[in-house]
Amino acid sequence: MIVAKFGGKSVANASNIKTICRITKQEIKKHPVIVVSAVSQVTNMLLALAVADSNDFNNIFRQIENAHFNLISDLWGKKTPENVKMYIASSLDSIKTIAGKIDKTKAEMDRLLMHGEMMSSYIVACALSLSGIKSEQVSAMDLIVTDEEFGSAEFIPQLTVKKTKKTIEPLLKKGIVPVITGFIGATEKGEPTTIGRGGSDYSASIIGYSLGAKEIQIWTDVDGLFTADPRIVQTAKPLSEVSFKEASELAAFGAKVLHSRTMRPAIKANIPVKILNTLNPKSPGTKIKVDTSFSSRIAAITSKKKIVLINLYSTEMLLSKGFLARIFAVFEKNNISIDLVSVSEVSVSVTLDNDENLNNALAVLSKFTSVAKISDFGIVSLVGEGIVKIPHVMKKIFTILDKQKIFVKMISLGATDINISLVIESSKVEKTVRSLHDGLIKL
């Protein structure tokens, strides 16, 4: 069997949903399992609804309602099945009730956000059935068991594998195509959770891992994994093949086309991943495989903005043992994940994706080191197998940056020889990506 995940734009209009039906028909012999995101922008709208004042509330609610009613009317017009209308109406009622409550906890936010994926999966399952493919909507709450980190929950492998197999395998045996909600799961107690923004890619990979899929397909709105974000670099091109390691680094360092955690389950179960374009299904896309190895290349350049840079300085560090362990223990205790690290005899610099839980950690750290927190920085990462072995690679990078008067605040060269990351001012991120892409990527 294969898992095919369709993102927000892929389910946003009738024409794209018809493409999903065609793709599913073509792949039917491979026993496809479909995973879908909420309709494009719906998760953003639900988040906005939760914080809207009474003036904006009705307006945003109307937009969510229109996104779905326009979609089903576009798909079926007057022939829209009653059950679909009723499902959307009842989901909208729940949305209104939950979002209307003042002071929502993270758990309540997840109970609100899940409706985006519930509605899109219901519509897609119905579209498949009406196009002659036996299909059923499946809520990932019945498959993916997570911890209680609402908003960015992590799946529990053993429990998830058991539940997913138990629910999905009988459907596949009966020739039914399951249409599973991306982005959501449930705790052991059955409370809905979400697994982080853009998490439907990760859902697909978790489900592929749980079922031992032959392939995981990520259908999106571009022709594959590009040499840079095509919104930043117009000349960027899709890559035909990348290695598991390259894809993991690119996802972790900002290539939005793959959620940062997507590659982990795929690597664990050795499942190839393909990135394909629903808007251009004939394009070959990008293959991500384990046995792909390249001798020294820069595959792609990615970037992240609004990261937080923490500089820690202490002369106690000089020749002392266990100092770094003490520092990292504080981050771990506060559930903070570190991206880049740079160490000297008396200082440590780390970068973080955001400043969640940070105040507490900094208060503890400041008891034994001096601490400076700097915002307004970004990371530009050059990623490729064997990157550090490219002759004069650092000289080439710094010659380009020098010409553009781009100042590097921190640099990280992974010993794994796959990633060179530069910390620079947020406002210079796009310029840096463009200049390095123009100068270093051979198209």
Ligand code: ADP
């Ligand atoms: P989906 O809704 O299908 O999950 P996303 O918006 O999450 O789609 O991801 C696709 C988008 O990722 C593309 O439209 C593109 O703008 C962006 N992107 C960023 N970096 C890259 C990259 N290196 N290659 C391809 N797309 C990228």
Ligand code: ASP
């Ligand atoms: N709908 C969710 C989001 O917008 C998940 C996804 O699109 O992958 O974050």
Ligand code: MG
């Ligand atoms: Mg996405």
